Amino acid sequence: MPKLIHEDVRPQLKDLQIDPSRPMLITDADExxxxxxxxLEGFLEENGMYFDWSSFxxxxxxxxxxxxxxxxxxxxxxxxxxxxxxxxxxxPAVSGAAEHLEQLSRDMQVIVLSNVPPQYADLRKEGxxxxxxxxxxxxxxxxxxxxxxxxxxxxxxxxxxxxxIPHNHSSVKKHADHVERVHYIADERLAKLLxxxxxxxxxxxxxxxxxxxxxxxxxxx
Numbered sequence: 001m002p003k004l005i006h007e008d009v010r011p012q013l014k015d016l017q018i019d020p021s022r023p024m025l026i027t028d029a030d031e032x033x034x035x036x037x038x039x040l041e042g043f044l045e046e047n048g049m050y051f052d053w054s055s056f057x058x059x060x061x062x063x064x065x066x067x068x069x070x071x072x073x074x075x076x077x078x079x080x081x082x083x084x085x086x087x088x089x090x091x092p093a094v095s096g097a098a099e100h101l102e103q104l105s106r107d108m109q110v111i112v113l114s115n116v117p118p119q120y121a122d123l124r125k126e127g128x129x130x131x132x133x134x135x136x137x138x139x140x141x142x143x144x145x146x147x148x149x150x151x152x153x154x155x156x157x158x159x160x161x162x163x164x165i166p167h168n169h170s171s172v173k174k175h176a177d178h179v180e181r182v183h184y185i186a187d188e189r190l191a192k193l194l195x196x197x198x199x200x201x202x203x204x205x206x207x208x209x210x211x212x213x214x215x216x217x218x219x220x221x
Contacts, residue, residue, distance in 0.1 A: 001150060002175075006141040008118055013150060016136055022109050023157040023218055026148055026179075027101075029114035029124065031164040033133060034091040037187040043083045056193045081117065088116065088123035089130070094186040096207030098132040104214060108160075110135040111151060113144060144168045145175030152179055158217050162210065164190075166197035173199040180217050182210060 001010055018024075030036035037051070044050055048065050055061060062071045062079070071079065101110055112135050116124045121139035128134055140147055144163070152159040153176075161172050164185040172179055183200035185191040196203035204210050 002146045004143070004146045005150065009138065009140055009142075009147065012138050013147065016111070016138075016151075018151065018154070019109055020154045020156055022155075023107065024152055024155055024159040025101075025104055025108045025110045025214065026113050026151060026159065026161045027110065028163040028165070028168070029112055029116065029128075030091075031094075031186045031190065032162050032184055033094055033097045033101075033112065033131075034127065035094055035186060036091060037190055039087045039091040040083060043087055053189055053193070056190065084117055084120045084123070088120045089126040091127055093131040093133070094207065096211075100207045100211040101133055101135070103211065105135070107218060108214075112137045113140055113147060113151075114138070115140050115142075115144075143171040145171030145173070148172045148179055149176040152176055160214050160217055163197075166194070166199070169197040169199040180214075182213065184210060 001013065005013070027033065041051055044062060049062055049071060050065055052061050052063055059073050059076055060070050062076065063069060064071065104110065112128060114124060114137065116139050118139045118141065121137065124139070125137050128137060138147065148161055158180065159178070160180045160182060162182045162184055163169060164183070166183070169181045169183060172181055181200040183197040183203040185194065191205070202213060204213060
């Protein structure tokens with residue numbers, strides 16, 4: 001197993017049962033399966049803050065409602081920690097995600113690769129189960145390319161990676177260039193702030209289009 005894969009991630013990979021004869025879909029969770037920003041806005045509202053949508057970044061865009069000053073960068077990690085503890089298991093699901101994953105799982109092995117803080121992996125699993133997406137979850141730490149390479153290295157068929165973060169596509173291109181890379185950002189407001197990921201193969205706007213594209217990949221189109 002590659003040394004660059006975090007030591008807390010390796011046991012999760014060893015526990016997976018991978019069928020080399022079946023194609024694989026590796027999908028991110030936040031802004032792909034779950035409406036992260038919708039949940040975050042609800043959390044911020046409850047705590048006297050808001051997101052001002054000036055850019056894609058969290059730092060500088062989370063502001064206090066009373067004086068409109070940005071929340072300090074030092075406070076952001078603790079704030080996100082509290083958000084995951086309160087909301088990770090009850091984030092709303094992205095429209096069409098569960099239905100299309102269920103259809104795709106008939107032909108592919110589906111794995112959720114999420115950089116959710118490891119201490120909240122059980123809550124993320126709960127959220128997946130409650131929304132009809134009970135697929136294996138890898139709570140990743142760090143870049144994703146090495147993990148994707150490990151998961152797909154012995155596959156005899158095609159593999160697809162879906163993520164909203166551009167640098168994750170760059171990482172997969174570097175370490176697993178054979179994997180089809182789909183850039184998708186569920187929140188339309190967030191999507192407008194960020195162009196297509198440089199190292200993705202395609203940028204898509206909804207799950208029906210993602211499903212059609214993956215079917216084309218499976219059929220060699």
